[in-house]
Amino acid sequence: MRAVVGDKIQVHGRTVGSAGQRGEILEVRGPDGAPPYLVRFADGHEGLVHPGPDCEVQARTD
Numbered sequence: 520m521r522a523v524v525g526d527k528i529q530v531h532g533r534t535v536g537s538a539g540q541r542g543e544i545l546e547v548r549g550p551d552g553a554p555p556y557l558v559r560f561a562d563g564h565e566g567l568v569h570p571g572p573d574c575e576v577q578a579r580t581d
Contacts, residue, residue: 520570521552525579528558
């Protein structure tokens with residue numbers, strides 16, 4: 520998985536009925552766009568994300 524600052528990340532819910540989370544990548548801390556990523560989620564909280572198979576990165580649209 521590769522990302523740049525400004526890309527969007529979607530974390531899908533892990534169980535039936537649980538909501539996913541969407542956020543913006545603020546920092547890329549791995550080499551060459553690799554994880555982990557510092558993300559600001561839609562509800563305003565920030566966290567360090569090590570994406571798993573339940574995540575998608577969408578390139579920013581300028």
